[in-house]
Amino acid sequence: MSTATRPPRADEPDLDAEREVDIGRYLDALVARWWLPLVGLIVGVAFGYLLALGGKQVYRAHATVYVGTPYGPSGNVALQTLATNPNTVSRVVHGEETIKRVAAASGMPPRELRSGISIQVVKSSGVAKTAPNQLYIVSVKGSRRAEVSAATTGIAQRVVDVVGGYANVKIKSFRAQLASDERQLTTLDREVTALSGEIGRGLSAGERLALLAVSEQRRGTLEQDRLQTLQLLAVSEQVELPQIIDRGAATKTTARSTRNSAAIAALIGLVLGILAALFWEPVATRMGRT
Known part of the structure; x- marks a missing residue:
């Protein structure tokens, strides 16, 4: 058994057509009174700025x-x-x-x-x-x-x-290492001076040269370690340290943000301007009748 679609009765309203008419009327109202949303926007910006x-x-x-x-x-x-x-x-x-x-x-x-x-x-x-x-x-x-x-x-x-604990520990360690290198270099200078003085006179030339060579080798190692520590200390102080x-x-x-106040007031003014444009004609017509 087939079900036939009942054609719309002549006296029934066409809802789709009414919606299209309403939307068209609203658009016409906005176009006719476009200046109302613009005025609302400008007044809103000014009011928000002054309020801030x-x-x-x-x-x-x-x-x-x-x-x-x-x-x-x-x-x-x-x-x-x-x-x-x-x-x-x-x-x-x-x-x-x-x-x-x-x-x-x-x-x-x-x-x-x-x-x-x-x-x-x-x-x-x-x-x-x-x-x-x-x-x-x-x-x-x-x-x-x-x-x-x-x-x-x-x-x-x-x-x-709070965040600088690790860097501070490293800096303290590097400074202690530098102080140790400085002490060892000072001690080494004293030893070389002693070898060149009275103590060295009791040694043969070969023995003195051998001891001086060992001292210079130690000096080179300490100087290299000192230079590397200085570089690491510079990185810690300039890069790692907060x-x-x-x-x-x-x-x-x-107390209020000027930008936020102006933006919010502008939005409110724009909405009020749109509403004024949409309801201008109905309100004016009703007031004219009264």
């Missing part, structure tokens, strides 16, 4: 932190440490221990400090995406200039102290 400028004045300071690139003892192989973990800086900066220490040292209330901290990663151009981040900008916002500056420096120093590059002073700013 008229907001509460606060202070903001920035500090640029270099977390270092750790290498192995030989200085050839990069290592995975706290400095190379992308989450380390964020955890340290927002950690409760950091908040308590910095708040106590700077005088800034912990609640204000906690809400005013932000960090930004400085991406290096031409570096692979898998490479660890090395530069971070630590920012603090607050109501008092001196406290904001002190808190920013304190947080940046806290990051340097440091604060820029200790920015606090400057006055607004």
